Amino acid sequence: MSVVEGGGGPGVTTPRGFEAAGVAAGLKSTGRADIAVVVNRGPLKVGAAVFTGNRAKANPILWSQQAIEDGVVEAIVLNSGGANCFTGAFGFQTTHHTAEKAAELLGVSSGDVLVCSTGLIGTGDEVFRAKVLDGTERAIAQLSDQGGPAAAEAIMTTDSVAKTSACHRDGWQIGAMAKGAGMLAPGLATMLVVITTDAVLTAQQADAHLRAATRVSFDRLDSDGCMSTNDQVTLMVSGASGVAPDADAFRSALIDVCTDLAVKLQADAEGASHSIDVQVIRADTEDDAVEVGRAVARNNLFKAAIFGNDPNWGRVLAAIGTTSARFDPYAVDVEMNGVRVCSDGGPDRPREEVDLSPAQTHVLIDLKVGEASAIIYTNDLTHDYVHENSAYAS
Structure with a gap:
């Protein structure tokens, strides 16, 4: 193609x-x-x-x-x-x-x-x-x-x-x-x-x-x-x-x-400085993968952290813990832009190794329970987004 x-x-x-x-x-x-x-x-x-x-x-x-x-x-x-x-x-x-x-x-x-x-x-x-x-x-x-x-x-x-x-x-x-x-x-x-x-x-x-x-x-x-x-x-x-x-x-x-x-x-999302792909792998079902990915994509604390170039993986785990998907939160791995910052629900590589300055950001969440996967496409939460939408009707 x-x-x-x-x-x-x-x-x-x-x-x-x-x-x-x-x-x-x-x-x-x-x-x-x-x-x-x-x-x-x-x-x-x-x-x-x-x-x-x-x-x-x-x-x-x-x-x-x-x-x-x-x-x-x-x-x-x-x-x-x-x-x-x-x-x-x-x-x-x-x-x-x-x-x-x-x-x-x-x-x-x-x-x-x-x-x-x-x-x-x-x-x-x-x-x-x-x-x-x-x-x-x-x-x-x-x-x-x-x-x-x-x-x-x-x-x-x-x-x-x-x-x-x-x-x-x-x-x-x-x-x-x-x-x-x-x-x-x-x-x-x-x-x-x-x-x-x-x-x-x-x-x-x-x-x-x-x-x-x-x-x-x-x-x-x-x-x-x-x-x-x-x-x-x-x-x-x-x-x-x-x-x-x-x-x-x-x-x-x-x-x-x-x-x-x-x-x-x-x-081209309004005011965004990062395009974030939230990829969930080894989920029990595709629906679970989508639910977990969407929970992260809609979490304002996570989105604000990415805007500030802060690889705060704790916000990822906190977000996925609100879902009904089948997984053990203390067995999950999280990678940010290729760096595994969380392994089995605990710290892995130092946060300083993660470079979030590029506009494209990739978050990989490994649930370790099945073979299903999904990607949710989202953006960070920025000052420009708030400003643009505060004045949309003006």
Whole structure:
């Protein structure tokens, strides 16, 4: 597999059969692009999606959950600069009007158009609606098979860089774009992700592959323990390659693309100075490994220690001791950036040997009870994170 790095890759327009565009509709005070459209030109119009686990769902989520039920997706419209969440009946009507506008211009059914929004919760008025509809019309007028980068930039909020990825296999491809830089917690994260492929898949296959991929990638991205109202990951299938790939090969490639994007989201988390991979090995079950890793990833004392370049492994043991996973706390080993600082629940190598100055930090927790493992992706807790989120609505 080859992965397209950075924001310069074509992303969602890498596979055949897709066009995209991104335009500025005035939703952002910066004047940057804020409306993106991705269209599937077929011949297949298959779609699958997974959504936030938050019970408080934004209007676009409520709409898209209904629209995806038949497994058909012709297009997706995304806006940044406003979450359209907790905006009442007016907000849902805005989402409905957006799908209708796109459907009218594309000559498709509005029920086959998904909608995504991201931004501040609780805001939305006639001006917002007018800008979204105008931006949708202008984006559709600019659709191109080279429009992937512009679309990726249009969905950014507090992101510092656009995030795209692509996989090239024999005869078929996967492309993707994502946004997200905060509220990164499982189910999914505060992110919008659009994945495209020109492989031949049924709706049932697309749904199964997508859920398998998100389970081990986006669902294990846990930057700050906060779950968004607008998360959506969509897979669009054009079938334009004419190739029906081996199921295991496609799933493996999709997991690679989703993991690549999850790591890019982790690296761009709001205010973070360290990207921390918490790897748990020799757990009794995979669920235990995830639970232990997540307990560390959500522990503010541990995250603050990493920010201060302090290899305080005691905070790791204290965090995992709160879980219901099966292990003996007094038999656990802990490594930080390759240095085993804890062996059998006691001190090992001197803390001074651990170098936490690099931005990438690896914590290895050996539970010594089984063969299961998992990695949770998180970040440190910084002054900049607090400052940025204290002024988010200002």
